[in-house]
Amino acid sequence: MCGTRSPVARAVVVGAGIVGAACARELARAGCAVTLVDRGGAASGTTAHGEGNILLSDKSPGPELELARLSRALWPPVLAEIAGSTPRGAALVRAVEWEPKGGLVVATTEAGAAGLARFAAGQRAAAVRCEPLDPAQTAAAEPFLTRAHRAVLHYPEDAQVQPAAAATALLADARAAGARLRTGCEVLGARTRGGRLTALHTTAGLLEADLFVNAAGPWAGSVAARLGAPVDVRPRRGDVLVTTPQPPTVFHKVYDADYVGAVGSDDSGLQTSAVVESTRAGSLLLGSSRRRVGFDDRLRPEVLAAIAAKAIRLFPALAAVPVMRAYGGFRPYVPDHLPVIGADPRLAGLWHAGGHEGAGIGLSLGTARLLRALILGTPAPLDPEPFRVDRPAVLGTAGPARDGAGAPGHGSSPEHPQHPGGTAQSATPAERKEGP
Amino acid sequence: MTARHVLVVGAGPAGLAAARSALAAGAEVVLVDSAEEMGGQYHRVPPAAFGAAHPERLQHHWAPFTRLRRELRAHPRCTWWPETAVWALEPRDPGEQGPPRVHLLHGPADGSGRTRHVLAPDALVLAPGAHDRVLPFPGWELPGVFTAGAAQALAKGERIAVGERVLVAGSGPFLLPVAGSLLEAGAGVRAVLEANPARTLARGWGSRPWQLAAHLGKTGELRDYAGQLLRHRVPYRTGRAVVEARGTGRVEEVVTARLRPDWSVVPGSSRTLAVDALCVSHGFSPQLELPVAAGCALLPSPAGEFVRVDGEQRTSAEGVWAAGEITGIAGAPAARAEGALAGWYAAGGDRTARALPRLHQVRDQGRDFAARLARAHPIGAAWPGWLRPDTLVCRCEETDYAALCAAAREESGAAARTARLATRAGLGPCQARICGPTVGELRARLRGSAPDARDAEGLAAPSSHRRPLAQPLRLGELARAPAPPPPGHRADGGPGSVPPRDPGPELPDDPAP
Ligand SMILES: Cc1cc2nc3c(=O)[nH]c(=O)nc-3n(C[C@H](O)[C@H](O)[C@H](O)COP(=O)(O)OP(=O)(O)OC[C@H]3O[C@@H](n4cnc5c(N)ncnc54)[C@H](O)[C@@H]3O)c2cc1C
Numbered sequence: 001m002c003g004t005r006s007p008v009a010r011a012v013v014v015g016a017g018i019v020g021a022a023c024a025r026e027l028a029r030a031g032c033a034v035t036l037v038d039r040g041g042a043a044s045g046t047t048a049h050g051e052g053n054i055l056l057s058d059k060s061p062g063p064e065l066e067l068a069r070l071s072r073a074l075w076p077p078v079l080a081e082i083a084g085s086t087p088r089g090a091a092l093v094r095a096v097e098w099e100p101k102g103g104l105v106v107a108t109t110e111a112g113a114a115g116l117a118r119f120a121a122g123q124r125a126a127a128v129r130c131e132p133l134d135p136a137q138t139a140a141a142e143p144f145l146t147r148a149h150r151a152v153l154h155y156p157e158d159a160q161v162q163p164a165a166a167a168t169a170l171l172a173d174a175r176a177a178g179a180r181l182r183t184g185c186e187v188l189g190a191r192t193r194g195g196r197l198t199a200l201h202t203t204a205g206l207l208e209a210d211l212f213v214n215a216a217g218p219w220a221g222s223v224a225a226r227l228g229a230p231v232d233v234r235p236r237r238g239d240v241l242v243t244t245p246q247p248p249t250v251f252h253k254v255y256d257a258d259y260v261g262a263v264g265s266d267d268s269g270l271q272t273s274a275v276v277e278s279t280r281a282g283s284l285l286l287g288s289s290r291r292r293v294g295f296d297d298r299l300r301p302e303v304l305a306a307i308a309a310k311a312i313r314l315f316p317a318l319a320a321v322p323v324m325r326a327y328g329g330f331r332p333y334v335p336d337h338l339p340v341i342g343a344d345p346r347l348a349g350l351w352h353a354g355g356h357e358g359a360g361i362g363l364s365l366g367t368a369r370l371l372r373a374l375i376l377g378t379p380a381p382l383d384p385e386p387f388r389v390d391r392p393a394v395l396g397t398a399g400p401a402r403d404g405a406g407a408p409g410h411g412s413s414p415e416h417p418q419h420p421g422g423t424a425q426s427a428t429p430a431e432r433k434e435g436p
Numbered sequence: 437m438t439a440r441h442v443l444v445v446g447a448g449p450a451g452l453a454a455a456r457s458a459l460a461a462g463a464e465v466v467l468v469d470s471a472e473e474m475g476g477q478y479h480r481v482p483p484a485a486f487g488a489a490h491p492e493r494l495q496h497h498w499a500p501f502t503r504l505r506r507e508l509r510a511h512p513r514c515t516w517w518p519e520t521a522v523w524a525l526e527p528r529d530p531g532e533q534g535p536p537r538v539h540l541l542h543g544p545a546d547g548s549g550r551t552r553h554v555l556a557p558d559a560l561v562l563a564p565g566a567h568d569r570v571l572p573f574p575g576w577e578l579p580g581v582f583t584a585g586a587a588q589a590l591a592k593g594e595r596i597a598v599g600e601r602v603l604v605a606g607s608g609p610f611l612l613p614v615a616g617s618l619l620e621a622g623a624g625v626r627a628v629l630e631a632n633p634a635r636t637l638a639r640g641w642g643s644r645p646w647q648l649a650a651h652l653g654k655t656g657e658l659r660d661y662a663g664q665l666l667r668h669r670v671p672y673r674t675g676r677a678v679v680e681a682r683g684t685g686r687v688e689e690v691v692t693a694r695l696r697p698d699w700s701v702v703p704g705s706s707r708t709l710a711v712d713a714l715c716v717s718h719g720f721s722p723q724l725e726l727p728v729a730a731g732c733a734l735l736p737s738p739a740g741e742f743v744r745v746d747g748e749q750r751t752s753a754e755g756v757w758a759a760g761e762i763t764g765i766a767g768a769p770a771a772r773a774e775g776a777l778a779g780w781y782a783a784g785g786d787r788t789a790r791a792l793p794r795l796h797q798v799r800d801q802g803r804d805f806a807a808r809l810a811r812a813h814p815i816g817a818a819w820p821g822w823l824r825p826d827t828l829v830c831r832c833e834e835t836d837y838a839a840l841c842a843a844a845r846e847e848s849g850a851a852a853r854t855a856r857l858a859t860r861a862g863l864g865p866c867q868a869r870i871c872g873p874t875v876g877e878l879r880a881r882l883r884g885s886a887p888d889a890r891d892a893e894g895l896a897a898p899s900s901h902r903r904p905l906a907q908p909l910r911l912g913e914l915a916r917a918p919a920p921p922p923p924g925h926r927a928d929g930g931p932g933s934v935p936p937r938d939p940g941p942e943l944p945d946d947p948a949p
């Protein structure tokens with residue numbers, strides 16, 4: 001559609017988070033005239049309120065693993081392209097803090113170890129690299145890790161970025177390829193002609209284009225509703241703790257495989273599992289929690305306490321380390337816990353790219369590559385079917401969401417993988433998209 | 437009738453007055469402060485270990501202060517919790533009544549483990565005060581450069597003289613007491629430099645400033661300080677500022693320059709001066725993280741943002757009152773009057789109490805004083821002219837001015853939060869307490885108003901005051917379950933059940949000490 005045909009197709013991407021930035025870049029490089037709009041500043045939404053784990057380790061065989069694998073393969077070459085494409089590119093890419101440091105998944109109970117072994121066997125069959133470490137290797141890899149572990153797996157392909165910087169780099173490169181960025185521009189509604197979306201009403205006036213991409217993160221549902229084609233994307237709260245800068249203590253992404261079910265009370269379904277990682281500045285990031293509380297961003301000390309307790313269980317020495325900051329955001333999720341990528345069958349001209357839950361940073365590049373192929377009609381880099389828009393969970397016709405607190409095990413079908421540890425009430429896929 | 441539970445945060449002049457009048461109104465009071473002793477900034481108490489023989493010589497209002505301290509300690513309805521920091525405020529669920537739940541850490545900050553407590557008072561009085569504001573200039577990170585507050589704390593609290601040839605510079609009437617404390621502690625003060633020219637001072641204070649000051653008990657103080665400077669032959673110069681500090685490993689000399697009213701440097705007016713210490717203060721920044729966490733609306737003013745309160749010191753957040761420097765910078769007497777009102781109203785005190793009109797009057801004079809102070813000692817818009825590309829703006833993360841400019845120019849990453857992550861300014865241990873206002877001002881100047889300066893659904897607009905963790909805490913402290921609250925106090929927010937132990941509330945009409 002873009003580039004190959006003339007005149008040049010005009011595309012509007014709604015949402016300048018990492019997914020919108022990645023899509024804008026792909027479409028601009030494919031020759032579209034891209035306008036990227038955001039009601040706030042670029043990369044200031046979820047993308048600046050989460051973590052930057054790029055994981056294969058937490059994904060069981062299935063469509064999401066395929067998307068993760070495609071994305072993981074794209075990160076190094078895309079960053080290299082950006083570094084070379086403009087004079088500022090190298091500095092932008094340095095700021096991304098790409099670190100292919102590998103992940104360690106730690107089981108601290110026998111049941112957890114057994115679950116982890118099963119899970120890893122499935123992954124290995126799907127060609128995910130994954131090596132068990134013995135206690136000596138573990139101690140060498142993570143000297144401060146608890147000795148009370150029953151099994152430790154090393155995933156060398158796991159990596160990490162600073163998400164806001166990654167989005168900034170993608171966005172700068174999109175602009176270098178001709179994309180325009182309009183911040184402070186909120187999408188309000190649609191203008192359609194003959195069942196086709198032809199323009200967006202925005203706070204900055206009417207925006208006409210040939211195609212429109214909804215990449216509004218956890219607000220994708222409300223944007224879609226304003227355009228008359230609702231999709232069931234919901235927010236899921238996550239909180240993260242940041243410590244004061246530390247001497248090197250944690251060398252990989254380390255997370256626990258023992259998902260205990262909901263820790264808290266209420267129907268908010270608090271779940272926590274520890275993900276511990278160091279950043280280039282020396283601070284440790286400790287994630288994270290998952291709660292369905294709508295867009296309620298009130299601080300919950302008991303949630304933070306649960307995160308702290310889990311982190312200390314992995315790294316007992318952290319008990320003495322000061323936390324200086326806490327922040328949180330809203331993961332965009334679809335009730336069946338798969339992203340939504342593709343054309344909206346109800347409204348021609350509208351495309352969706354979102355619902356990545358706790359994995360949108362990592363999955364952004366593969367998502368954009370897939371969307372570009374679908375829009376251009378070129379061969380898709382992976383099977384797009386599982387991500388299509390007209391699935392019951394996306395259209396909101398699936399009945400109650402299958403994400404109730406403690407909803408007992410979704411089994412281990414490919415759509416509902418059970419990650420490490422898998423006890424009955426343990427993680428639904430959603431419970432683990434950014435690691436545990 | 438059951439007594440209201442009032443929690444007062446901060447035991448400075450405002451918090452002490454609040455505790456006293458809440459007790460007078462019949463409330464059960466918990467008074468907490470992260471410091472070991474009552475007194476706040478104003479009554480910096482020499483730690484017992486230093487055993488100052490005559491602290492009263494260093495202090496105004498010492499006698500009434502020690503009386504009040506005794507009174508609060510002995511009061512049967514008052515629980516005084518020293519070394520107790522509020523680290524988080526947790527707003528109630530929609531539909532739930534009352535102020536936020538208050539999360540406390542109790543114990544020595546450098547000890548091995550403080551205990552965690554949660555209180556659910558009926559009313560919350562916030563009086564956490566302000567801290568010094570210091571504008572950056574080349575060399576301000578050198579050892580030997582102190583904030584005025586830190587120098588005064590050393591002088592007043594620990595009787596340490598910071599140097600023999602000290603320069604005190606910046607803006608505001610607080611430069612005088614700082615110089616005074618330094619002299620008392622045996623330091624040599626070379627000069628006091630006020631950046632604003634005499635004309636700005638005169639215009640700002642307006643007509644009959646001394647009458648106003650007299651109301652607030654200030655004339656005496658200021659006269660004492662001025663007399664002290666005279667006796668020690670310390671010159672007080674207006675319209676002059678330190679624009680650079682130099683030295684290897686420590687400040688050795690400073691460059692001062694004459695300023696125009698907008699604080700741009702008059703060419704050719706620089707002088708160098710040998711010093712062994714420099715104390716700077718450009719006014720105060722209110723500690724707004726607790727009010728912001730409680731959901732209190734802020735009020736912008738030429739002197740910065742403060743907590744908005746009504747005539748009864750009530751904030752926009754349910755069950756939350758505010759007093760002292762978080763509502764405006766007007767010195768200790770004004771803080772006391774505000775505290776007395778806040779405590780009384782928070783405790784549900786009688787609105788017809790005899791003493792109220794007088795307290796309201798003093799408080800209103802305090803507000804007038806704050807407005808004049810802000811007009812007389814504004815921060816001139818041209819101060820960034822002192823900055824060089826390599827001048828540090830954020831000292832924790834060593835972000836320089838050039839990095840800030842580059843981030844502001846990077847269209848793709850210009851949103852406040854993104855830029856903060858990119859430059860790291862404000863992400864270090866002080867969490868933007870020091871550089872926050874400066875970075876905000878520089879950004880506004882470099883970029884104009886940012887598109888993300890308002891809330892998105894679920895995400896609050898970036899603000900240098902938002903610090904959901906109001907105090908750092910160790911992971912081990914955080915992970916431990918909360919310990920029970922003090923006897924008679926609730927952690928659950930249910931209805932109060934403690935009957936008043938002594939009836940007959942009466943509000944004292946002197947807001948002192
Ligand atoms: C605590 C936490 C930890 C996480 N950890 C990880 C991790 O380790 N690894 C990982 O890969 N992912 C992680 N994630 C998930 C990841 O952050 C998200 O999946 C990703 O940021 C989503 O990006 P996005 O571009 O879709 O959404 P966003 O970044 O939210 O961007 C959407 C944009 O749309 C704009 N918008 C909304 N409505 C409108 C409108 N009406 N008009 C115009 N613009 C509009 C918004 O302003 C926003 O900027 C985590 C998330 C959280 C909350």
Ligand SMILES: Cc1cc2nc3c(=O)[nH]c(=O)nc-3n(C[C@H](O)[C@H](O)[C@H](O)COP(=O)(O)OP(=O)(O)OC[C@H]3O[C@@H](n4cnc5c(N)ncnc54)[C@H](O)[C@@H]3O)c2cc1C
Nearest residue numbers: 446448449450470476477478522564565613760761767768
């Ligand atoms: C250098 C200097 C010189 C001054 N000289 C004079 C003068 O000569 N005359 C005059 O009138 N005024 C003077 N002042 C101003 C005067 O000190 C203030 O006006 C007054 O102290 C304000 O009272 P406050 O109660 O609002 O705050 P503060 O006195 O600052 O008290 C606030 C208290 O709250 C506590 N606190 C803060 N946050 C927390 C938390 N999260 N948890 C627990 N506790 C917390 C602090 O430990 C502190 O004790 C001076 C101030 C300074 C810094």
